[in-house]
Structure formats: structure tokens, C-alpha cells
Amino acid sequence: MTDGSMTRSTTLLFLIGGLLVALGLAFFVSPLASGSPDGLEKVAIDQGFDGSAEDHGLGGSAFADYGVKGVEDEGLATGLSGLVGVVLTFGVGMILFGLIRVRRSREPRHQPTGANAPAG
């Protein structure tokens, strides 16, 4: 594609904007999320198989259950662990997908097929 520096800079803007939205949702909105059991938990309770759930092996870790060890305020702890999760996921994802891309460029190019193209 022959896009110039303008597309490049709007892509950077898009990335920054998208990250800000994700961080904002994780920090400000997640403390307001419903605390009710989710669909699977509810079915398990109603049908009587919730008792077979075992404690999580890492249940005592610093950010277990979207809290932060040592932060008493539950809303703040949820928001902070959300920030940690978004930054961590973005960072690991960027590195991971960067490596996958690098791997591709080392391999000989092969003709892509149209199998994945929507509507032909």
C-alpha cells in the first residue's frame, strides 16, 4: 500500500486514542460493573454443580480477582488492576505479534489464497 506519513500519524493517533479508551474503561467503568454471577456461574448455582469449583491455584497472588493486595478501597483496587491488565495485555500482545510478523518476513513469501476474503 502506498500510504504516506499522514496515514502513519493517524494510525498512531488511533492507537493512542484506542489505548486511552481501554484504560478509561478499565479504570473508571470496571468498578461499576455488575457483581452478579455470570451466565455460567448462575447456571452452575441453579443446576447444583457450582460446588465442584476448586479454589484457584494462584488465588493468593497480588492481583487475584481483579484486586490489588494492600489496597482496601475495592473500587480503586478494581480500577488499578484493570490498568495493570490493559497495559500488560497491550505490551505482551505487541511483542508477541511483532515476533509473529518478524517470523513471516524471514520465511519465503508464498501466494496468499483468497480463502479468508469476505464476500469473495
Added chain:
Amino acid sequence: MHIPDGFINAPVSIAAGAASLTGIAVAVRKAADELEERAAPLAGLVAAYVFALQMLNFPVAAGTSGHLLGGVLAAVLVGPWTGAICIALVLLIQALVFADGGLSALGLNVLNMAFVGGLGGYVIFLALRRLLPRTKPMVVLASGIAAGLSVVLASIAFWIEYSVGGTTAVDLATVFAAMVGVHGLIGIGEGIITALTVGTVMAVRPDLVYGARDLRPQPTVLPPASVATGGVHR
């Protein structure tokens, strides 16, 4: 939708783990073809956005909540295989860092949400794109409907796994009806959030939506091979 440890026995969990690992190995190869120039940060952003959205449980019925799974959303934005890796990454981080979703159930959760929900939902998306007119609003509509149905697909996958390897004797027909019923409701939320997000990106940067590559304005001079593949040209 995150299965905890203990719901499903070891053989079925191990089989699902093996299936998920195989799927990831395939996805890594395929994602290399999907990822265009400078797309790695975008794929990371999609994973981070799905992580944030998965924290936002919305109420669906009395005493029940649901949250976005994000499989179709990720697939439509960055491609089905890249999207599946995004969801698997989110599930891995949730299980290891936030104690959400059992460690022994990680393979089950990746299978249900990244592959059955994500890839299965993307197949529905492609089918809808073929049926519907080739316009931008129809991309948004197709993504919303496919996303909603993907939640039901994932809930059926859980039911199959539970039928084979559930650790508690239950009435399977009742569990099926309950799972599909509640996840049909959650699917409505999934469809709305997915359509809103895809619609926003389509409005701002339609060229970044993988599932709408066929609507990109074509450059005037194209090598013949690029026309045939309908997309990846650089």
C-alpha cells in the same frame, strides 16, 4: 463463561488443552499472513481493549450478569487467526495474573472462547457478508449478529465438554436449556458492543477493519495477483 478448575475432569481438560495448543500453533502461522505492516501494535490494542471490556459485567436477568467475550470483535478487526491469538492471550493473562478462569481449565476456555466462539463466529460473519449487500453498515450489522451467536456457540461448547467430562451428575437437557437461554441474552450485549466498536472503527479508520478489506478503495493500478486475492497488497 470462564470455567473454573474442578467443573470438568482431567481427561477432557487435557484433550481441550491439546486441541487449543494445536489451534494456537496453526493460528501463529496463519496470523503471520494476516498481519499487515505496522499491525502488531493494533493487534495488541485489540487484545487490551477486549481485556478491559471483559471486566465490564452488565446485568442480563435477575441476579445474572455477562460480559463481552470479544472473539468476533477481534476477528473482524484484525483477522480471524490474529483475533483468536488475542483472545487466548487475554485468557492466559486473566488466569495467570488475575486468578480468573482455572489453570487446568485454560485449554477449555481458550477452545470455547478463542476458537469455537471466535473462529466459529467469524465463519457466521463471512456467511452474513455474502448474504448481505456489500456496504459498510452491513459489515457492522454482520459483526453484531455473528458476535451474538458466537456467545451461544461457546455456551454449547461448554455443554458438550460438560456432557463428556462434567464432575457432577446433572440433568443435561436442563443445563443445555439454561446455558443457551442465558447466553442468548448475554449475546445481545455482545452483539451491541461489537457492532458499536466495529461501527466506530469503520467511521474513523475503515482501512483498519480486516473484515471490510473488500470495501477498501482500490488503487487505480494494481498488479493482477492483488486483484485476485482481494486484499493484502503492499
